[in-house]
Amino acid sequence: MNPAVRFFANFCGKFLISSIILQVFFSLALAEIHFKEEFSDGGKWEDRWISSEHSGKEWGKFVLTHGKFFGDPEISKGIQTSQDARFYGSSIKFQPFSNKDKPVIFQFSVKHEQNIDCGGGYIKVFDCSLDPKDLHGETPYLIMFGPDICGPGTKKVHAIFNYKGKNLLINKEIRCKDDVFTHVYTLIVNPDNTYVVKIDNEKVESGELEKDWDFLPPKKIKDPEAKKPEDWDDNPKIEDPDDKKPEDWDQPEYIPDPDATQPEDWDDEMDGEWEPPQITNPAYKGEWKPRMLDNPNYKGPWIHPEIDNPDYVADPNLYKYDEICAVGFDLWQVKSGTIFDNVLITDDEAEAEKHARDTWGAIKEAEKKMKEKQDEDERKAAESKSEDEEDNELDESDETEESSDADTHDEL
Secondary structure, three states, X not given: OOHHHHHHHHHHHHHHHHHHHHHHHHHHHHOOEEXXXXXXXXXXXXXXXXXXXXXXXXXXXXXXEOOOOOXXXXXXXXXXXXXXXXXXXXXXXXXXXXXXXXXXXXXXXXXXXXXXXXXXXXXXXXXXXXXXXXXXXXXXXXXXXXXXXXXXXXXXXXXEEEEOOEEEEOOOOOEOOOOXXXXXXXXXXXXXXXXXXXXXXXXXXXXXXXXXXXXXXXXXXXXXOXXXXXXXXXXXXXXXXXOOOOOOXXXXXXXXXXXXXXXXXXXXXXHOOOOOOEEEOOOOOOOOXXXXXXXXXXXXXXXXXXXXXXXXXXXXXXXXXXXXXXXXXXXXXXOOOEEEEEEEEEOOHHHHHHHHHHOHHHHHHHHHHHHHHHHHHHHHHHHHHHHHHHHHHHHHHHHHHHHHHHHXXXXX
């Protein structure tokens, strides 16, 4: 190879590598973490998170724990609902920010180790008007996101946006995880008005905000002035006017059994007048209907013309919140035991993925192994208990037989 060509190729290769490194560096440098909570500093979390004192609710208490089974005694620690049939309300404020012209990612982990039967597992995001001590179910929020389970019929991921004072539910069904292990839920809202929902770092849903939520009225509506013409025939088939019902068509569905005979011991005075049993009439043909023909006047289904909706006004800022200031848990649980952890709000998807890998990813396999071992130990203990009970029953039976023999001997 020509030395000049070799020099140029090496230079371009090194330049490309350097460029990639710089891009990664600047991407990381520009990424911003607005809020992160891993509950890793013992009891200090209680100084940051404020419990609701709203009157009229029976509030439950969050406790710090890694749960009954876990992957790491420290990484697995989170706050757990500890009392059955209670409301839970706790929130925290942080430095306000706007997601104008930037993505915003909301992420947290949930572990329903109690095998939840009915209860929420979601977070709510608020602006700065939130009074943490007055948090309750009617408190206005910006976004509500996360799993909700109640019986076999409700096992979904909520993704609710507040827009102009109205809470808008997603028009799609996103199924949540319903086992007892830790899972990570991620909502990405992009400045191009698109979104992504992930569970355990895997995309489970995505699309456009305007299409999947009723932020705006429809772009098109049916023309109120348009009406189907009176002579419009939308019946593809018509009855044959020349078809006539055969004269012998009408026959009864059931007839007396011609082979039946009156029993010899039948007494008309005692049993009444004898009537033979009914059988299906083999000559019965059912209801007669004329045969159908293709309709020569058929024009197809009439489609109502549409016009531009005068009430529709495009909004390029559906994604945008001027002030994101707080996050919290505001939920109800019948059966407590859910652990929340690793709450993250950032503008960088790669950072969110890395955080999920470093937390949930680091403990998921060990968590499952511990649970499997506990289940196996419980199974063995149950079998051992069952065997002991059977042995005790046999011993009691033997004692009873010996006692019976002794009593018989005494009688003799």
